[in-house]
Amino acid sequence: MTRNPTGGGDPTEETDTDSETETVATAVADAGTEAVSCAGLVYAFGETTAVDGLDLSVHDGEVFGLLGPNGAGKTTAIRCITTLLPVPTGMVRVFGHDTTRERMAVRRLLGYVPQQLSADAGLTGRENVVLFARVFDVPRKERAARVEQALAAVDLTDAADRLAKTYSGGMVRRLELAQALVSAPRLLILDEPTIGLDPIARTSVWEHINAVRAATGMTVLVTTHYMDEADQYCDRVALMHRGRVRALGTPDELRRGLGERRGAGKNGELPTLEDVFRDIAGSGLDEQSGDFSDVRSTRRTASRVG
Secondary structure (H helix, E strand, C coil), X not given: CCCCCCCCCCCCCCCCXXXXXXXXHHHHHCCCCCCEEXXXXXXXXXXXXXXXXXXXXXXXXXXXXXXXXXXXXXXXXXXXXXXXXXXXXXXXXXXXXXXXXXXXXXXXXXXXXXXXXXXXXXXXXXXXXXXXXXXXXXXXXXXXXXXXXXXXXXXXXXXXXXXXXXXXXXXXXXXXXXXXXCCCCCEEEEECCCCCCCHHHHXXXXXXXXXXXXXXXXXXXXXXXXXXXXXXXXXXXEEEECCEEEEEECHHHHHHHHHHHHCCXXXXXXXXXXXXXXXXXXXXXXXXXXXXXXXXXXXXXXXXXX
8 A cells, every 4th residue: 555655754854943833824824925836956866867957836726737748757846846755956845845844844735646546445435534634643633524524525425434446446536635635735736646537537536626626725736648637627737848847837828829839720720738748848758768667557557547
């Protein structure tokens, strides 16, 4: 079982600096603070630079899509934002908190749904969410109510006491969303949240995400290879290639920009976001990115979910 790594304490972690004594509530209340801010972020695996001087800002309350081909650096950047990877060069802040010096303060603000399955098939839906409530250190007196709220938010109340192994692919992904929501996160990070799902299940997952966002005002940072999802649900998108952001704006702005550069298509139609994606990546797709284990993991995830 893969547990959500953004919650809970780290017994080996050094005592937080004095700046971490500032409460999370104070940071969130600062209207001028970006939800996520990356400046000059660099991360390398040996000789391979996965993230190369990334500059990125995600506004409080928006749905922000981080797009790009495999090997573009999206997941590495996400792992730096969630404190799963250290930040060797550059700066990453979440609602004003430095991810290097204030890791626990950052983690208290996050909900994270990774690409790989994080639900335990041998537990019921409710037990899975309770487990994450404990990992996130949700206060005991609030835990039951929070679990019920999270299950209700993704429409799993009726199936809560069934084993997760009996769930459909869409239900499993909604269960993982409930796990991420149980701590009432200010920032929800979704790494390929609808991978392997059919169109109906994909729509259902997004409907629940948007319902929670409308009710709570949380910020959503999502990676996806489905350009139709990014076009329909994201307020802004950034297209990454070879570790850097190559284009940034609303989906409409990016489509219009490509249309102006290349001319509108037949009947004056604008290019699609997929056209923009292809224009940015071009023929420079990194044939060396990833490895066999990456492909196997992704295919296993898609097979089990869908």
